[in-house]
Amino acid sequence: MITLENVSKTYGSGSGAVHALRDVDLHIPEGRIHGVIGLSGAGKSTLIRCVNLLERPTTGSVTVNHQAMTQLSSSALNRARHRIGMIFQHFNLLTTRTVFANVALPLELMGYRRAAIRHRVAPLLKLVGLDDKAEQFPAQLSGGQKQRVAIARALASEPAVLLCDEATSALDPQTTGSILELLREINRDLGITILLITHEMEVVKSICHRVSLISDGQLVEDAEVGHFFTAPATRLGREFLNDFLELEPPRELVSRLEDSPGDNTHPVVRLTFSGDAVATPLISQLARECGVDVSILQAKVEAIQQRTLGLMIAELMGTSEQTGQAMHYLESHELQVEVLGHVQRDD
Numbered sequence: 499m500i501t502l503e504n505v506s507k508t509y510g511s512g513s514g515a516v517h518a519l520r521d522v523d524l525h526i527p528e529g530r531i532h533g534v535i536g537l538s539g540a541g542k543s544t545l546i547r548c549v550n551l552l553e554r555p556t557t558g559s560v561t562v563n564h565q566a567m568t569q570l571s572s573s574a575l576n577r578a579r580h581r582i583g584m585i586f587q588h589f590n591l592l593t594t595r596t597v598f599a600n601v602a603l604p605l606e607l608m609g610y611r612r613a614a615i616r617h618r619v620a621p622l623l624k625l626v627g628l629d630d631k632a633e634q635f636p637a638q639l640s641g642g643q644k645q646r647v648a649i650a651r652a653l654a655s656e657p658a659v660l661l662c663d664e665a666t667s668a669l670d671p672q673t674t675g676s677i678l679e680l681l682r683e684i685n686r687d688l689g690i691t692i693l694l695i696t697h698e699m700e701v702v703k704s705i706c707h708r709v710s711l712i713s714d715g716q717l718v719e720d721a722e723v724g725h726f727f728t729a730p731a732t733r734l735g736r737e738f739l740n741d742f743l744e745l746e747p748p749r750e751l752v753s754r755l756e757d758s759p760g761d762n763t764h765p766v767v768r769l770t771f772s773g774d775a776v777a778t779p780l781i782s783q784l785a786r787e788c789g790v791d792v793s794i795l796q797a798k799v800e801a802i803q804q805r806t807l808g809l810m811i812a813e814l815m816g817t818s819e820q821t822g823q824a825m826h827y828l829e830s831h832e833l834q835v836e837v838l839g840h841v842q843r844d845d
Contacts, residue, residue: 499528499691500549500659505558507544507715518544520715522558526708528658531685531692533706533723535699535738541715542695546661549693550582551575563658580608583652583690587664589644591636591651597623598632601650608655622650626680642673649680653688660684662694666701678704699742703727703802711735724805728772729834736836740768745796745809747838755839763840764815765825766795770834771808780831781812788824790816813841 507519518541526532536542547553548560551567560567565578591600598619605615623629626646636644645665652660662681666674682705685692696702702709702723709726711719711734719732730736740746747755747766755766771780781792793813800807814821828835 499530499563500524500526500532500693501559501561502545502548503559503561505545505548505555505560507541507548507553508556517715519548519555522712522715522717524710524717524720526691526693528691529685529689530707531681531694531705533702533709534693534695534712535697535702535709536712538697540712542697542712543663544715545712546663546693546695549659549661550579550584580604580655581657582659582661583655583657584661584663585645585648585652585665587667589636589641589648589668591644591647593636596633596635597628597639597647600636600647601654604651604654618654619650622653625653625684626650640673641669642676645669645673645677646680649677649684653684653690658691660690660692662692662696664696665694666696666698671700674698674701675704681705699738703742711738724802727800727802728770728805728807743798743800743809745798745811747795747811751795751841754841756841757839759818759840761818762843764813764821764843765840766811766813766838767825767828768836768838769808769810769812769828770836771810772805778831780828780833781810784824784827788816788820788827790814790820790824811838815843 502522502524505519505522509516509518522545534542534545544553548555549562551560555568562578563581567575567578570578601619601622602615605618623632626649628643628646628650631639631643639647666677669677678701681692684690706723709721709723710717711732713734719730719735726735727739730739751766756763759765784790785792793815794810795813796811798809814824825835
């Protein structure tokens with residue numbers, strides 16, 4: 499449905515050139531919700547704007563709904579864009595037009611007659627829960643209602659693809675949840691493929707089937723959401739996950755951590771459990787079989803769509819031989835084990 503091949507985007511030239519995207523390859527199958535996440539300035543907005551050619555790639559090709567967008571004439575590109583809806587962070591509604599008129603605008607520009615516009619707009623307002631707000635103006639609406647108008651407007655031309663550019667960033671958590679549920683319903687009931695960019699891991703966790711992580715204009719990780727949350731493959735992915743889960747060692751312990759093990763130290767580890775390991779009493783088994791004491795400093799369990807994710811920060815206390823056996827034991831049970839550092843033993 500959406501395919502980017504070797505897409506690069508450079509602004510400027512020479513020593514002042516800014517490489518916003520670098521050789522991006524991305525494929526999103528029909529009917530999926532795909533998230534792109536990254537830090538500010540990573541290239542997320544440039545990427546999504548290259549899909550409908552609001553930004554034309556410097557190099558590479560873009561295919562959407564079986565059309566090679568980068569090869570279309572201006573008139574053909576305009577027609578192709580009718581099948582690509584887009585919603586933005588700040589709604590972009592026309593303040594002098596009613597809710598109904600805002601949703602009708604794309605149809606007016608496409609030359610629809612009034613009767614056809616009414617026939618199309620009324621069901622859309624019902625879909626987004628605003629059929630009683632048709633004659634109100636944007637100033638009379640809440641932020642969530644404004645975004646619902648923007649979603650209805652994006653759906654007016656019956657798109658096959660919906661692009662969401664930080665669509666929930668300006669909303670409070672409760673309103674964000676309702677907008678995400680609406681997007682899920684649109685994907686499920688209308689079969690519309692959704693590409694969304696966000697810096698919010700909660701958005702990815704809630705509705706995305708797959709997620710790509712972008713950094714410095716490059717896609718550095720691409721995975722099913724459940725796998726990304728349980729076993730991120732890159733350091734940046736782990737940092738995003740740790741920030742989202744807010745699982746960090748106590749500040750007092752951080753000040754004592756040493757990078758390298760010594761003769762009188764023991765390791766502090768971050769453990770990630772998934773699948774059957776969450777329900778298995780591995781820590782008590784570890785203590786018995788390896789003869790170590792385990793001090794649990796932080797722990798939590800998260801539901802990630804159909805998967806359960808457990809996280810823990812713990813000190814493994816024992817001799818060097820015992821803690822070495824404990825590390826091997828944990829890794830042999832397919833846990834993700836990250837050594838955060840080493841602390842001096844009290845004895």
